[in-house]
Amino acid sequence: MNIHQLFQLQKLDTEIDDKKKRLGEVLKAQNEPPALRAARQRAETAVAELQKWQTKHQNLTLEVNSLNTKAKNSENRLYSGKVTNPKELSDLQHEIESLGRRKSALEDEVLEALVMVEDAQAEKTAADEALETAVAQWDKQSAHLKAEQNELALALHKLMQTRKTRATTIDATSLQEYEQLRKQKHGLAVVGLRVNMCLGCRTTVSANTVKAVDEGRKVYCGDCGRLLAAL
Numbered sequence: 070m071n072i073h074q075l076f077q078l079q080k081l082d083t084e085i086d087d088k089k090k091r092l093g094e095v096l097k098a099q100n101e102p103p104a105l106r107a108a109r110q111r112a113e114t115a116v117a118e119l120q121k122w123q124t125k126h127q128n129l130t131l132e133v134n135s136l137n138t139k140a141k142n143s144e145n146r147l148y149s150g151k152v153t154n155p156k157e158l159s160d161l162q163h164e165i166e167s168l169g170r171r172k173s174a175l176e177d178e179v180l181e182a183l184v185m186v187e188d189a190q191a192e193k194t195a196a197d198e199a200l201e202t203a204v205a206q207w208d209k210q211s212a213h214l215k216a217e218q219n220e221l222a223l224a225l226h227k228l229m230q231t232r233k234t235r236a237t238t239i240d241a242t243s244l245q246e247y248e249q250l251r252k253q254k255h256g257l258a259v260v261g262l263r264v265n266m267c268l269g270c271r272t273t274v275s276a277n278t279v280k281a282v283d284e285g286r287k288v289y290c291g292d293c294g295r296l297l298a299a300l
């Protein structure tokens with residue numbers, strides 16, 4: 070087993086792990102902030118509200134037109150001179166009056182709906198402007214995240230290529246043990262020894278261990294169980 074080779078591999082793997090972690094954070098940070106989501110929601114609601122009142126206004130207007138036609142037909146008949154039966158004349162008169170009352174009430178509703186359409190239109194304009202501002206602000210804020218994401222992806226690609234090449238120069242048994250240890254020790258299988266301190270767990274090791282590490286022998290930290298390598 071060549072400890073130095075494994076230590077080099079460990080450094081690569083640590084760098085890859087760090088970059089992957091950072092990439093995850095950068096991706097997560099690019100989720101739209103609540104303020105932007107709220108602005109989007111407001112704009113969507115404004116569109117729906119405007120459509121609702123426009124439709125309402127349109128339907129009421131159609132209804133008023135239909136009442137107008139009915140009233141006009143009844144009036145024509147009333148004044149046509151063709152109707153002479155007093156009962157029928159009286160009925161026609163009542164119908165015209167009744168239509169007039171309904172029309173008057175409906176016209177009030179039309180006006181109300183029109184006011185609502187105007188309000189909804191104003192809200193939509195305001196909501197669209199707010200959304201545009203929020204989007205522009207977020208694009209500006211997140212531009213550096215996007216750039217970092219691209220840099221990380223590129224760096225990771227290169228590191229993984231290097232890792233692949235380097236792993237082929239290490240014997241299978243050592244590699245297997247290294248991978249196994251990495252899994253058990255939270256990604257850190259080989260650690261440096263600074264003077265007589267294990268950099269994996271910060272405990273000091275014996276002089277014999279230091280000597281063995283310096284000689285490049287396979288030595289484990291008695292405390293954390295990681296392989297030790299000279300810095």
Ligand SMILES: [Zn+2]
Pocket residue numbers: 267268269270271272290291292293294295
């Ligand atoms: Zn240790």
